[in-house]
Amino acid sequence: MSEFSKILIANRGEIACRVIKTAHAMGYETVAVYSDPDRGARHVKMATEAIHIGPAAAAESYLNIESIIAAAKKAGADAVHPGYGFLSENADFAARCEKEGLTFIGPPKDAIHLMGNKAEAKRRMIHAKVPCVPGYEDKDQSDDQFVSAAERIGYPVMVKAAAGGGGRGMRLVTSGDQLKKALETARSEAKNAFGSNELILEKAVVEPRHIEIQILADAHGNCIHLGERDCSIQRRHQKVIEEAPSPAVSETLRTKMGEAAVSAAKAIHYSGAGTVEFLLSQDGEFYFLEMNTRLQVEHPVTELVTGFDLVEWQIRIARGEPLPVTQQEVQLKGHAIEARLYAEDPSKNFLPRVGKVHLWQPAKGEGLRCDHGLETGFEITPHYDPMVAKVIAYGSSREDARRRLMKALKETLDLGLTTNRQFLVDCLDHENFASGKATTGFIENFFPKKALKTRAPSMAETCAAVALQYHLQAYKTGRSTDGWDSSSAGEQLLILEFDGKPNEALIRNSGDRSYQITLQDQTTSLQLLDISENRFRFDYDGHIQSGVFVIADTQAYFGFGTSKLTVEDITHQVSRSDDGEMDSKIMSPMNGRVLKVMVKAGEAVTKGQSLFILEAMKMEHDITAKSEGVIEKLLVSPDQQVASKALLAEIKTT
Structure with a gap:
């Protein structure tokens, strides 16, 4: 039995708040960590105490293992919960916690290491006879090997970062002439996001459903699953709406997928909470996608349909307790749907947005839950993921949950911040989603760029x-x-x-x-x-x-x-110039870091040509020329931080 009394949460935002809530309910003291801009954040106020760990950049704060360990020692914490993202799937961090005598509330370091690399994970799953998508996951990372593999597999194929997820380093390639460019950009994005440019290749399963199975395993050899979640509503391979159970999964299919997920966990001697993700093809076949060795963003829908607190289970498993129920005792009741509230502008290709939340008030009512780390006056910065809250609804039926969630989103107050709230309501209200037929092609098929317009007040x-x-x-x-x-x-x-x-x-x-x-x-x-x-x-x-x-x-x-x-x-103000919208001025569409400068002063450019790569909120954004001309002024350099609407360059149009 592992004894601990004070838990440090090595994370921020809504997941830190979520973990703190359960930890306090179980009688534990908690320690929050915070970077410079998060000093007044909600998770800092909720915790028993909080330790400063560095500047805004995640690499110097929330991803800094030395700072996290030092914070734990300073506060006298004897356990660490990593949440999700950041260091949650970092085997070196888990090992360091173990070395320092800190209980890591997560899986063993070896399991994290095995599943943290998509290539190695897939090789292990093939050996365990878990159904896998045909692909290429070998050590040889040369372009020629990827070209040969793609021709053997057959287009379309998916290029993926071996070391990460969340859509970073992922590209869909439909023909051979696109592959080398996709490999180049995927490697760059993967390197910046995960510190590794290793890639894998997989056959693209056309418009599948994205189904994941929640598993729990203890240190005594017991492993069960808690049913599935349908996470098919995605944009840029990032989940937007999730639900449990899936409208496409029968009891028989649930049993088969659950058994496969348990087999995957046992194959790597897993313990803790984890998720095995599958693609469910239109012909009913399912394929292993990846295993997330942590708590998932969408865990609340599983909690609502099972009645279990997954964070509580994580803590109990970490202190050596056996699972409290058997597989036969797990029952799914009702339906739950979760919508991720992002600080982004769907009408501008889901561009991340920053700013101050001048009025925040989540909706309240029967069957509603909101996991968030927001407060009125909190500043959303470009340094972290743009997801700011999760709005979840539960009902006795899928239709009850769907309608409750739409109403809750309409009643959620997020004034001052641009969010995707309207877009979420539109998705939930769409006939294809309402009928339970949505696949991963849902947003692309029913919400093309030209249809994504901000709804103006009457x-x-x-x-x-x-x-x-x-x-x-x-x-x-x-x-x-x-x-x-x-x-x-x-x-x-x-x-x-x-x-x-x-x-x-x-x-x-x-x-x-x-x-x-x-x-x-x-x-x-x-x-x-x-x-x-x-x-x-x-x-x-x-x-x-x-x-x-x-x-x-x-x-x-x-x-x-x-x-x-x-x-x-502005009645009494001097008229403002609108020069910022002129085609000759290239402005930054958001706060971020200039990753690449692809032109020089005096260079001729064409309309649509890539000029800069801007990194913001973990994603890379291509800044292009609005007109043909010559670069008259170049005002930024690589690795420079820029504000929204900052002037990057001026083009003398021709």
């Missing part, structure tokens, strides 16, 4: 926002808003920025919080009703509606379901 909602901002400004300055004050009589011209775009609004105060507004050549009358701390209602032509708002600095942020609007009064 004219009524926009005018309500204008009226409320005017009302609040009048209240703040002491002007009357009942229509009788001479200073508020007549019409007033306002110049307002809506999401950064200037508009003219003519507003007349009619008294009793009633306003007549002329905007975009339309005249609207409405009345403001209840106004509370962050909520308001308004009457538009007999239709009473509601919204939420927050005032931060000079801007007002409004929300109407999944529609958002940022309003700033």
